[in-house]
Amino acid sequence: MVMDLKSVFEISGSCEKFSCELSPEELALPEDRELERAVEIEGRVTNTAGIVEIEYVADFCLKYHCDRCLKEGKKKFSFSFRHTLTMELNDENDDGYIVVGNGMLDVTELSAEDIILEIPVLLLCKSGCKGLCQKCGADLNEGDCGCAVREIDPRLQKLKDLLN
Ligand SMILES: [Zn+2]
Ligand SMILES: [Zn+2]
Incomplete structure (x- = not known):
């Protein structure tokens, strides 16, 4: 969704609300993560004394596999984002702003980037x-599989020999 924000930029005190959805195709998730349904986005763009800001909340539910034991899980997320928008950068070093050159903001693109950066890299079932036993593949959450005989690090073994 592209928003025309020219009037918000022009009128101090103005506010424009919006809501949209991000389809699974529009969110480039890693292979083992899946959206249960579209991301719901709700927010507003405000001009406070000439400072234009976008604030929005993104709600969605992810299906995923635990990164340790591979169990399937679902998790709800609700992320809030806030950015300051500008039609032109005065100071080139200032990268905290989002530049909307012609007053047109692609909310789909912005929110897709924001969300991808915010989703934790590691997702666990709890x-x-x-995780799983590296030897037999048993789920160690369900108890010890009996492969508990750990291979001792050779360096540790040397230390043990010295101590004996
Ligand atoms: Zn797990
Ligand atoms: Zn085992």
Whole structure:
């Protein structure tokens, strides 16, 4: 969705509300993550004494596989974002702004980038998931599989020998 913000930029005190959806195709998720349905986005663009800001909330539900034990899971997310918009940069070093050259802002593109950066890299089925046994593949959350005989690091073994 592209918003025409020229009038918001022109009129101090103005506010424009918006809502839109991001389809799974519009969000470039990694292969093992999936949107349950479209992302719901709701927000507004305000001009406060000449400072134009966009604020919005993105709600969605992700289907994924636990990064340790591969169990399938679902998780709800609600992210809030806020950016200051400008039609032109006065100071080239200032990269905190989003430049909307002609007053047209592609909300789809902006929100897709924001969301991808905010989704945690590591998604677990629960905090402290023990994962799978590297030897037999058993789910260690369900108990010890019996392969507990750890191979001892050779350096540690040397230390042990010294101590004995
Ligand atoms: Zn897990
Ligand atoms: Zn095992």
